[in-house]
Amino acid sequence: MRAMRALWPTCLIATILPLTVSFAGDVAEPKESYFDWQVDNYAINEPLGGLTGVAARGREIAGDQLRGNCVACHQLPIPEQPFHGNLGPPLAGVASRQTVGMLRLHVVDQTRFNPETVMPGYYRRAAQLNRVARELEGRTFLTAQEIEDVVAYLATLK
Amino acid sequence: MKTPSAPAFLFSALLLVAELPVEAQQPVSGYDYLTPEMQAMQDDPFGNPGMMAVEGGAELFAAPAANGKSCASCHGADGEKLDVQRIARYPVYSAELKQPVTLRGQIIACRNSRLGGPPLEYASETALLLETFVRHLAQGATVNVDVSGALAPYYAAGEKLFRTRYGQVDVACHQCHDYHAGQQFRGQVLTQGQSNGFPVYRFTAGQMVGLQERFTECLSKLRAEPFAPGSEEYIALEVFMNARSNGLKIETPAIRY
Numbered sequence: 001m002r003a004m005r006a007l008w009p010t011c012l013i014a015t016i017l018p019l020t021v022s023f024a025g026d027v028a029e030p031k032e033s034y035f036d037w038q039v040d041n042y043a044i045n046e047p048l049g050g051l052t053g054v055a056a057r058g059r060e061i062a063g064d065q066l067r068g069n070c071v072a073c074h075q076l077p078i079p080e081q082p083f084h085g086n087l088g089p090p091l092a093g094v095a096s097r098q099t100v101g102m103l104r105l106h107v108v109d110q111t112r113f114n115p116e117t118v119m120p121g122y123y124r125r126a127a128q129l130n131r132v133a134r135e136l137e138g139r140t141f142l143t144a145q146e147i148e149d150v151v152a153y154l155a156t157l158k
Numbered sequence: 159m160k161t162p163s164a165p166a167f168l169f170s171a172l173l174l175v176a177e178l179p180v181e182a183q184q185p186v187s188g189y190d191y192l193t194p195e196m197q198a199m200q201d202d203p204f205g206n207p208g209m210m211a212v213e214g215g216a217e218l219f220a221a222p223a224a225n226g227k228s229c230a231s232c233h234g235a236d237g238e239k240l241d242v243q244r245i246a247r248y249p250v251y252s253a254e255l256k257q258p259v260t261l262r263g264q265i266i267a268c269r270n271s272r273l274g275g276p277p278l279e280y281a282s283e284t285a286l287l288l289e290t291f292v293r294h295l296a297q298g299a300t301v302n303v304d305v306s307g308a309l310a311p312y313y314a315a316g317e318k319l320f321r322t323r324y325g326q327v328d329v330a331c332h333q334c335h336d337y338h339a340g341q342q343f344r345g346q347v348l349t350q351g352q353s354n355g356f357p358v359y360r361f362t363a364g365q366m367v368g369l370q371e372r373f374t375e376c377l378s379k380l381r382a383e384p385f386a387p388g389s390e391e392y393i394a395l396e397v398f399m400n401a402r403s404n405g406l407k408i409e410t411p412a413i414r415y
């Protein structure tokens with residue numbers, strides 16, 4: 001049995017979504033104000049808060065277990081991250097199928113496309129969230145800047 | 159890295175469109191999603207690490223408490239006077255307490271009222287070990303919670319909790335466990351989240367975990383504020399989850415990742 005245990009790669013421990021461990025770091029940062037957004041024909045065309053995204057940072061967030069963790073559910077061209085999931089569709093080429101505004105809405109609030117979606121709400125209206133962990137109250141899963149970074153990265157997936 | 163299988167994705171898409179009622183889904187044990195090696199380990203009473211908790215629970219079961227009595231004084235040295243079919247029906251409704259009682263709740267009530275000593279906490283290791291020992295007695299019995307009578311409103315409340323979105327992540331239990339079982343979530347295979355193996359030995363954590371502790375773990379992953387062990391909400395959720403596992407065999411102690 002002990003031998004068998006050793007066979008199990010430690011990466012299996014990889015949890016899917018951020019765990020409590022990440023809370024401490026988050027709490028130290030000041031709360032940012034929530035930038036409201038408008039949906040126009042299945043798209044959010046204006047960048048959140050007028051911010052500019054950086055694709056390289058977005059790529060990092062998409063692979064980071066404690067932040068976007070998009071690879072938990074989607075196949076992405078991020079080969080250095082092991083174990084891409086298949087709960088969601090592969091995202092290679094997604095930017096040739098959809099506008100940047102649509103991509104932004106997917107990341108902000110996927111329930112606009114599928115009310116029963118399993119995809120996390122990365123920037124749903126904070127006031128509507130239910131039972132957010134006390135340490136994280138008033139915050140969204142990703143910050144507006146992180147959303148814009150991820151959107152900038154998705155826009156490169158042509 | 160696993161390639162996503164197109165059929166699996168199409169299938170889940172179909173489920174989403176067709177909105178198959180949950181009742182129509184056959185319950186599948188988490189066991190069926192384990193690798194053959196892990197299944198073999200669970201099946202081997204000498205190799206199953208959860209058996210250590212069963213043994214620990216057996217010792218506590220027989221240990222004399224403050225008033226000199228033990229669980230074994232009433233239920234037999236090895237618990238042989240306990241009815242395994244009844245264990246498989248928990249949670250049951252208590253007319254006296256006017257609420258459902260989980261198996262762990264029943265163990266705690268017995269211990270506090272009949273054995274004396276300091277009251278046992280719901281989330282204590284002693285309660286977890288005793289529950290593991292008692293539920294192991296019913297290993298192989300079929301989960302059989304009757305929610306047609308007094309438990310009906312608690313079942314409905316539990317189902318509502320299962321279908322509520324929580325936390326920053328803003329996803330509900332059923333979104334993962336009703337629609338996506340069998341799909342790959344990073345390094346893990348998602349299961350239906352059935353409760354028939356509980357308390358389970360968590361391989362990655364190297365420890366026993368009770369059902370309500372698992373609720374807390376999933377809620378923390380959703381970055382939500384968990385409910386308290388033994389709370390009304392968790393009891394209702396346990397009623398729903400156990401009834402959702404009706405028909406599956408009790409596996410305690412199951413092994414899960």
